[in-house]
Amino acid sequence: MNTPQDPKRPDALVDLYREASAQDAGPSDASTAQILAHARAKAAQGPGPAATPTDLDSPGQPGQHFRGEAANDRRWWLQALGSLAAIGLVSWLALQHLNEPGAPQLEAPQMDSAPSAASAPPPPPSAPAAPTAADRAASPDSAKMRSEVAPMGQAASSAADAAPPPAPASAGAGASSANTAPAPAIAPAPQAERRMPPAAAPTPVAPPMPAPAAPATAAVAPAYPAVSPAARKQAAEEKRAAERPAPPIAAAPAASEAASALAAAPTLPPCSADLDPQALAEQRRRIPAYDKALAAGLPAPAPLPVCRPAPAHEAEPAQPVDSR
């Protein structure tokens, strides 16, 4: 056996080979320069993944050639499931929270915008309603989402919130209410206008139940030209005041329209006698807070009442008003 097992053992054959190849030229200067330049460039780049697994496949590095995750590693699957579970849990909790009676609904941002409006220069007494209407105009989908999320128990409330004022008994009464009290109907107007074909707008039909949005558009559409010059001036001032401090929600045109409409808010039409009891109760619940806010010169709390119930009904105890 002439195969040396120990490479350290003196080997005449290897020694002779090394002696024979001692005169070899070796690598060229150009190759050496390129190698060293590459080494310097790599060192200047700093640590980083550069080698391929094939290049590093050596007996000196078993199991440490490629440290990235394998393509068939299912760890990402667990992470995806965990993320979905977390999202589902948060959504379910949010829905539960929104379903609670008296819980803050999606109008919460409206109240959040009130302090910012309060920090602005003092607006006219009727101006504070503008941010609420602007919020609503800026996000018309919020009303839609609110009505979709609300449970059956609050369906009347949501419907009344998005519904137009109850239809008057006669067409003349409807016209007069449109002229005198456009403010309550202005909030759901953008949504209603999107739903309505334009041809249906000018025909105020008295619905048997308080809901369809078409009369709202009918009531609002002719109301804009009927706003008094004083109210329009007031609304313009209010618009300038609102634009000066750059409120967080940028919906200036919609806000100005809503403000001009709400300028005539104090006169609410009387509620129709054939109004749905639930809707009537809802209006009755909204009226005290509304009157109180107007008397104090504060922003009217949303949702706004759309009509004023008959005095006989006002003797009944009002339900607790939403603190929002």
Add this chain to the structure above:
Amino acid sequence: MVDALQDDQALMLAYAGGQVAAFEQLYQRHSQRLWRYFFRNTGNAALADDLAQETWFAVVDGAQRYQPQAQFMTWAFTLAHHKLVDHWRRHKAHRSLDEEDSEGMRLAETLFANSGFDPERLQGRKDLARALLAALAQLPPEQREAFLLQAEADMSVADIAAATQVTQETAKSRLRYARAKLRQAIEVTA
């Protein structure tokens, strides 16, 4: 400043840490041996330059992942073997002689006829060395590579087997045949 007495593994780790001088020292130590490995296997200096450069590039690129669990030379010559095999695959097909020893023996028989030896001209050790190189050039590629891995990289049979991805018995057989033919050539020369 890199200590001149540092071993190869420490130099490699130092280079991975950003010390270019460590790599320069490493290259100074082993560039000649690595180049000779390619030159003896290919017989072409320019090609040896290219393959050696590719190997050193791979060493540089793999420095960040280098783990000193084996001799640096074992790792570097394993890379060199892969480069050589890639070259052979790209440029020429070579037959394995492992499964057919008769052809290897026939090559050994014709070794001296093709090596240009002339006993009358051989004088001293220098001539023996020259005869060894000539005989080495006539070896089958696998046997020649096995011998070169032993001679240039100080690899054991186990290391040669791992680097060339064959069994230890195969590596041992290759090395044994190579050494037998070289020794026979020298003895005849002497």
